[in-house]
Amino acid sequence: MGPLSSLVYFPLIGMVIVMCLPKEAKVAIRWTSVGASIIPLVVSFALTIDYFFGHAATGLMAYVEGPYDWIPSLNVQYYLGADGISIPLLALTGLLSTLSLLASFNIENRVKEYFAFFLLLEAGMMGVFVALDFFLFYIFWEVMLVPMYFLIGVWGGPRKEYAAIKFFLYTLFGSIFMLVAILILYFTSTPHTLNMMTLIQSGSRLPYMLQMICFIFFFIAFAIKVPVWPFHTWLPDAHVEAPTAVSVILAGVLLKMGTYGMLRVSWPMFPAALKDMAFWIALLGAIGIIYGALVSMAQKDLKKLVAYSSVSHMGYCMLALGAFSSAQAITGCMFQMVSHGLITGALFLLVGVLYERAHTREIAAFGGLGSKLPVYSSIMFFFAMASLGLPGLSGFVSEVMIFLGSFGAVNQVLVGISVLGVVLGAAYILRMVQRVFLGDFDLAKWGKLTEINTLELVTVTPLMVLTLWIGVYPKPLVDLMSATLNKLITLMQR
């Protein structure tokens, strides 16, 4: 079993073990799951380091497994590989999975099923980032839906069924388009193949209309996942209803699959269509940035605010993807994906910490927490600042790279308008900070609130360290990705 397969199978093995454990053995179930996710965490970080020193200079596909024949009659292959755009996302997935599992220790209801589903989810996520065969890619893409559906639908909040079904059906709706596009690619290739690497070459030779259709179909599937405005409304519902750890995964990893899919599949595969659609994609990005920020400002629920801020932040990615000819913008997009995963993951963890104690997330219910919970407030403030793009933290690096890069590569007015997001971002974040952490503290109401505990600190500390590190010294992460991205940009500009 190669390293990439191990990323997928260890969580699966963990799932099987968890299912064999008696359901009363909650402690054993929890630690088995954490153990099963620590292996991929270690492997993914080891791969990151190895790729950085061994392959980052060339940016080629590494750790390739296969292609082995799987269903020969259809020419379906088992084919895995990782390069500069999947490696950081694998590490992010590994990290966030382990942290979310740790943050799930407070789950008491149907513990066994919860952790089993979680591990299945992790396997699916890892699989999407390493699959190089469309059949495999599609399977992993769909496999994630099921555990996610149950995780929201069973362990969620008051409107969990609605949110879970909405998430499931909306994503499935997108997947259908993807399936059709994959079939078009399959039947137009000779010999018929589902190998992504081959199709990247042949896809660009499709007739223009067909390219456009495939591009749009893939775009719908990926855009729903990102989510791109106006496909975003499943996100706030899913986030608000999902348990904390699931929100972390949802924001930290699942959203990235959309942008990853664009970078991996539809952008390099259909350059002619991309060229004509670039403006509209950047436009959707710009709308997302401003719209998400404005709607965030109106939120009364802390979690919903963070959810809408994701719409705004993923808008930056879309703006950059519209400016695909700029290496800086695309690097900024990847950087934003990682950075948003860290920051928003942490914000959801922290909102969960507060919800756990206060049993409400209503912004207006709080006030003055800064004086009662100094440590918690400082950490929250740290990530709030990271979210509004304070220099020295990762969000700033990606925003600046995206702005500077896309300025020369798409409509400049569009970029100029998007910059407004910087002010609006500051506005909604600071309003939230003021209402929750500053002002008078209501001793009668919140006198019993306790500080963040050690386990919770352990879960957010790695995220703080990484946010600060790549914010202060972004070079390693940029170097890790840039060679691969330059190759992809060459493909996109054919």
Next chain:
Amino acid sequence: MTQTAWIIPFLPLLAFTMIVFFLRWKEKVASGFSIAMIVIDWVLSLIILAEALGRHGASYEAKILLTSFKTFNLELGILIDPLTAMMLVIVTTVGSCVQIYSLGYMKDDPRFSRFYAYLSLFLFSMLGLVLANNYFMIFIFWELVGLTSYLLISFWFEKKTAADAGKKAFITTRVGDLGFIVGLMLIAAYCGTFNYQGVFEKAASGTVPVGILTAAAIFIFCGAVGKSAQFPLHVWLPDAMEGPTPVSALIHAATMVAAGVYLVARSMPLFVTSADASMVVASIGLITAFIAASIGLVQNDIKRILAYSTVSQLGYMIMALGLYGYDTANGEHSAGYVAGTLHLMTHACFKGLLFLGAGSVIHAVHTNDIQEMGGLRAKQPRTAMTFMIASLAIAGIFPLSGFWSKDEIVASTAHHPLFFVLTLTIAFMTAFYMWRLCFLTFFGQPRNQHRYDHAHESPGTMTWPLVFLAALSVCAGWVALPWLEHGFSSFVYHGEPHHAEPEYLLMIVSTLVSLSGIGLAWLMYHRKAISADQVAAKFKPIYTLLYNKYYFDELYDLIIVRPIVNLGNKLWSFDANVVDGAVNGTAWLTVVWSDAKQWFDATIVDGAVNGAGWLVRQSAAGLRFLQSGTLQFYALFIAGLVAAIGLYRYFGISYTPTTTGLVTIFFLIGLIVLWYVSRSIWRRSTPAAAAEVEEHSVRVEDK
């Protein structure tokens, strides 16, 4: 020392880290460590200044690569030239004074250590900003000083006004930064580098269109407008006075707000390429200086008067720099650059002093309202003395520091009559409002006996920094004595070294203007020869307008804040109703559609199937009576049939479709008649059997 200057910002950063992680609970150690770091920085800065003086204007640059892209590199680096050296000394001097002063001022604050941590973080950012060698890096530190400013304004965050003020400061300056970012994008796109030297060379080379340079310069200036509280973004600075007074002195008077001026001075080679951009800068500076000075005339909050004074003086500096750029672009000599930078330095000394003095007063009387003070000279001799020295300096009285820098500013407006007149008007207003403040605070009778009785001179940690800064306020301008051969102007001068002849007439005029301002304040507030209330009543509309600060806050609230908040709310309901409505609507339509199909399926399709079965059953139930088993009936049936055929043959009807049809119909009618007859016969004959049949047919129907 110059080569290791990068260490300067890291010392306060070290202090910040140490306090946050290790010294939080040891207040004395925390403050001591923080002060030690900044004092070391101060010494290092003086050495660097000395070395810069020794180099005669040559600059030193060192850089490391942060990350590189195809088109250009992002670097970290330091640039030390006379301007940097001067700024370093200003920041560390005021920084040291403020930190020592805070020992007394913040003594009993529950978050004492945190205060020092924030101050250290601020100094790290500010020193980094000053040392930066490129636009990208200055922007990073630019944002970081914004953060620390926010933290320190909202330091007493339990107070709603303080929390509001911090938020307002952050967001307002970010509006300016928006322009800064666009400026950065233009520079990146057209100059291909962020390095100051690289950008200026590119700008001077003439390869970049003038329109682009103008736009870039104006957009960068937007950043300065936000940070230096220039019109129309000046509204945050007076509110920022909610922060502790040492913070006001350090950040909102002497250093951070001067960063905008520094940025314009630093970017001067860019501005001299565009007369238009420079004129924008000069005009904004003038408008700001005038508006703020006029508001300062009528305010009663000691810190707010000083805040408006700061805004006004910053406007002065910006105006001088703008005029320099304009004149130079038109090929004329101008004193503006020297004036702006010199005033930046002298202003830091006397405005820092004024704020610390105000803090000392507030510490004693526990109010900011000057109408409740009066006669404090007797209670706080040292504070009063130093405060008055600073007031003389800012009014521009010979030979204090403000005199020399203001004189240069007035001289720089020489080619522009409108600027000249308004500059003198502002000088008059400045002298007036500062001395109004002095007379109301330190002279006359106490207007609130209770507060007066409890007033006392502040401890030594607070007054010694005052004395030190007072000495600087007196002397700092002497570096620019016009009789010096190698004075300030040849040190900091941008472009060709330039030595101006002293202009005695100008000096006399500006001194007279200042003296008349002080004189009027004396008449109104000390001699009471003119009643201030009567003047206010006479010019009621103007007074009201000034007292309400030209209604800027109300205006912005009405045309910006509310619309944006409303838009947010509207978009949210749009999101929930329209965007999500479309999603839910699609789902609803799908459900309705499947319901309709379900109904169609159950009623029509299944109905047809069931209907067919029903028809068969019904007809079977009827026809079965033909099979009655009654011999006579069969015989009758056969006889009838034979008769029919016989008739048919007999009349020789030919086989045509019509006849066949008719015959068939008759035959069927006959059959039905027969069936009916036989059924009634059969029923009458066997009633029991009939009942059984009825029951059977009901049972079939049930199924």
